[in-house]
Amino acid sequence: MHSKAKPGIIVTTKMMRNATPLKPRERLQRSAAEIARWKKEREAWMATLEPTLLFQRLFDHIPGVYFFAKNKAGHLMFASQGLMQRYRMPDDSEIIGRTDFDLNPDTMAQAYVDDDKRLLAGKAEVVERIELWWDSQGIPDWFLVTKLPLYDKRGRVQGVMGTLRRPDEAERSLPVFQTVAQAVEIIRRDFSKPLLIEEVARSCGQSLRQLQRRFQSAFGITPQEFLLKTRVLAAVRLLEETTLSASQIASQCGFVDASSFTQHFRKRTGESPAAYRRMRTTI
Template identity: 45%
Template structure:
């Protein structure tokens, strides 16, 4: 007896019912009633607690924190989410960094574009500078008024580690981390990754939001932070071992990105 050939599994697709405008309006109203029944502490921000390496926050129009994920509590070493309510960027961060975050918010309120995975400096749970990918979006009221800002942070390092080891961009990143103190040639870096220089630029901007040159600079700055914390080397020595052309360039870039001079950072790290 011949066995019948296995049937090909059918592809299932959702087929939402066709609704009239009044029916759809009633469903939207039903959703809104349901949403209004949810206690604030049980809103959807709790889902971010299940995503490692991702931090969520929401602020009102006055810049006061209204919601955070539990990971933000760990980042800032506060005991629970309620301890964040009412705090501002200036309560949580060094003044220069807080001012840059507020400037971003003001641009969003003025109708600027949403921030999508822009690289910014934040401090980790040990108070050590770390680069994060930041996304910010406005929060609107039912009347269409912008009443706050919500955002997520993702660790730069976690993002880099998510690349497969044999991925071309992964090879480029590994090379930068091992040779950032040297003068890195972009054409050689592109060949190592298997890309043209233009492709390499696009890949870095797509994945990290910065160019390869900016990635190298940020890597040098983080290394400089480590040297300032853990050694008694002079600023001239640190600028050299971290790949800066001279102490003046080192100090200029450090202040622009960290918000402190190298000496100020060293003193604050030793307290």
């Protein structure tokens, strides 16, 4: 059957007509010379392709998976459509050349850069971990991140590529998630209230020390810092999308008062709420 597409382009999808399991064909052993010939053929074929229209485009069609690639200096060279949408950027021209510090609060950006340094220095072949990021509502949540080094033809590392995705149900059943999942949901739900981490730990049937240790293992930060990051990121959205005063935003995001809000906001973004709003509204 045909699905809708741009004028002049026909996108065809087919129903599965035979669900009978099939065995792969038996393959003849190939010689080293034949394998070498095909590797040269592949290299020649790759040289004919347009670099900006390569395999990374597939990630635009995989729901919930985000792709990026950066050069050695940390500048973004590629990003999937989903990733650009998370940063509210309409197209590639908005994100190319940006760094993690251009896009994220300093503490989050520094964690990403530290990972990249390990890959660029050859100290790791792959980085896989649970990383603090934000969901479509702008609230921090966990994502599974995989990063790999990018090599040139001489085998030298020239950058980093990676994917981010939300963990599936099976992965969420793993102990590392289960030990902090309930705490995360409480913080995400109640961050605007006068929430105490000791109360969160009790609600989860854990001691404060247990929750802190397990949170640190999962996210690399304490539950207290997760709560503050959640509040700051919620405040960022209100600064960008509303004309509420600092006192009103402080109240809506769970800060004691405007002074406390300004202190925590500046510590995690490097600027005051007023300066942040002024820069974003004059660009």
